[in-house]
Amino acid sequence: MASQIPKNNLERYLLPLLxxxxxxxxxxxxxxxxxxxxxxxxxxxxxxxxxxxGMPPEHLLYKHMLYSLYRVALGFLTAAFLAIPLGLLMGWxxxxxxxxxxxxxxxxxxxxxxxxxxxxxxxxxxxxxAAFIIFLGAFFPILLNTIAGVVSINPIYLETAQTLxxxxxxxxxxxLLPGSLPSIFVGMRIGVGIxxxxxxxxxxTGVKEGYGLGYMIMTARDIQRPDEIMAxxxxxxxxxxxxxxxxxxxxxxxxxxx
Amino acid sequence: MNLELKGICKTxxxxxxxxxxxxxxxxxxxxGEGRFVSIVGLSGCGKTTxxxxxxxxxxxxxxxILFGGNxxxxxxxxxxxxxxxxxxxxxxxxxxxxxxxxxxxxxPKKERLSAAMEYxxxxxxxxxxxxxxxxxxxxxxxxxxxxxxxIVKPRLVLMDxxxxxxxxxxxxxxxxxxxxxxEKRRESIIFVTHNVDEAVFLSDEIVVLSKRPARIAKxxxxxxxxxxxxxSQESNAIKRVVLQELAEQKMHQGRTSxxxxxxxxxx
Numbered sequence: 008m009a010s011q012i013p014k015n016n017l018e019r020y021l022l023p024l025l026x027x028x029x030x031x032x033x034x035x036x037x038x039x040x041x042x043x044x045x046x047x048x049x050x051x052x053x054x055x056x057x058x059x060x061g062m063p064p065e066h067l068l069y070k071h072m073l074y075s076l077y078r079v080a081l082g083f084l085t086a087a088f089l090a091i092p093l094g095l096l097m098g099w100x101x102x103x104x105x106x107x108x109x110x111x112x113x114x115x116x117x118x119x120x121x122x123x124x125x126x127x128x129x130x131x132x133x134x135x136x137a138a139f140i141i142f143l144g145a146f147f148p149i150l151l152n153t154i155a156g157v158v159s160i161n162p163i164y165l166e167t168a169q170t171l172x173x174x175x176x177x178x179x180x181x182x183l184l185p186g187s188l189p190s191i192f193v194g195m196r197i198g199v200g201i202x203x204x205x206x207x208x209x210x211x212t213g214v215k216e217g218y219g220l221g222y223m224i225m226t227a228r229d230i231q232r233p234d235e236i237m238a239x240x241x242x243x244x245x246x247x248x249x250x251x252x253x254x255x256x257x258x259x260x261x262x263x264x265x
Numbered sequence: 266m267n268l269e270l271k272g273i274c275k276t277x278x279x280x281x282x283x284x285x286x287x288x289x290x291x292x293x294x295x296x297g298e299g300r301f302v303s304i305v306g307l308s309g310c311g312k313t314t315x316x317x318x319x320x321x322x323x324x325x326x327x328x329x330i331l332f333g334g335n336x337x338x339x340x341x342x343x344x345x346x347x348x349x350x351x352x353x354x355x356x357x358x359x360x361x362x363x364x365x366x367x368x369x370x371x372x373p374k375k376e377r378l379s380a381a382m383e384y385x386x387x388x389x390x391x392x393x394x395x396x397x398x399x400x401x402x403x404x405x406x407x408x409x410x411x412x413x414x415x416i417v418k419p420r421l422v423l424m425d426x427x428x429x430x431x432x433x434x435x436x437x438x439x440x441x442x443x444x445x446x447x448e449k450r451r452e453s454i455i456f457v458t459h460n461v462d463e464a465v466f467l468s469d470e471i472v473v474l475s476k477r478p479a480r481i482a483k484x485x486x487x488x489x490x491x492x493x494x495x496x497s498q499e500s501n502a503i504k505r506v507v508l509q510e511l512a513e514q515k516m517h518q519g520r521t522s523x524x525x526x527x528x529x530x531x532x
Contacts, residue, residue: 163350163352164352166322167346167348168365168369169321169322170320170321170322170344170414171365171366171369171413172340173369174369177368181368182354185354185356186354186356188356263397264397264398264399
């Protein structure tokens, strides 16, 4: 059995490694022109340049990352802070659901990016409008999953609470919130994912100077550095993966009853 | 305190739409203080509905329930309910489940923890106080559920087929455990069951409900001395008459369904 574990791991990495080798080979033989798709080695050098020289120069990668993360955190946390209580209330009260749902169903399909012009009009170019766009992307998945979580709670738990004379406050804090927590986490993971994806696009148009991964990539495009574009894309993917893993870890720390 | 059911009727459905289902019809019955009463009847006859009405989870269409001569004040934890499905909160450990009623009452943390610990020990749950429900066996889960109900000291405990989904050994064990508790504490108990052996082993009185809409078809007093021997002639004699009454109810029903096969197993 023990010998199977390393072997399986090797198999997991086999295909990506092979792909990288073929890619490198095709670039080396000039079958793929390097101004369209840089080779893996070039991307690695691009990454080094982003890290040490910066894009534009002296705007280092870690600062772009911090700014982007800050915008996402601001938008995401605001969304969670508003969507979870509202979702609990809407899950609890069918009346409130009937009242709000039509409005929600009209606003929800509008892509967050379509809000950029009005966001810039309202908040100007900068952190506020970027955070607002991310807020819109994260808000609805969290809200809908919280509602679904509350609605799917087995009524027997509510009846049990009722026979123990639970007041509304107890019902919310001791039954509805813990009962819908698994679903809330699903919503938060989807929400932060959408927020992160939205961010980069928002920074394409919303940030004209300063820092941000989206802005960094657009600048690299302006001066024709596909290696740095690709390296920037990879960084975005890896950070997204990291955020998701972090939330999953939080989840298994908080939800220990599964 | 006596529980008095006075002419309880319950109808489900909407009269205006003309689709009504009468479930309970004119139930008159008094449960004396400290009595152990079992309710048996064909499945779907309305036993659970009656229990839910007494628990305050549903309203009677007609009739009145008095407890100690007054209308029941549901804000005082006078009546506890134990479900067949245990209904333990899956996100709470054993001790957190047991103490939730005290938490709702606003008892300080230290006091309620030590109170809950007493129940953990008395209910044979020590070592499992920090386990989550899914880590416990069915019998243990039901112990936790009973402890959670009893810790707020209700005067009347309603039990809806509480041992219905347990294997027969665990069921016997919990029956004896319940009797020990009851002999010490003397709450009144209304116990709904399918199992006539169980009713005969546990109760002072057995109420047989008729087919739907349910009325009280017959009342049996069980005077056999405790502890009872489930295989004694006395027990068997009571069992026989209760089963006869149920068979009669079933004949009245005309159509029968497979769930109506009453258990007369084991012990």
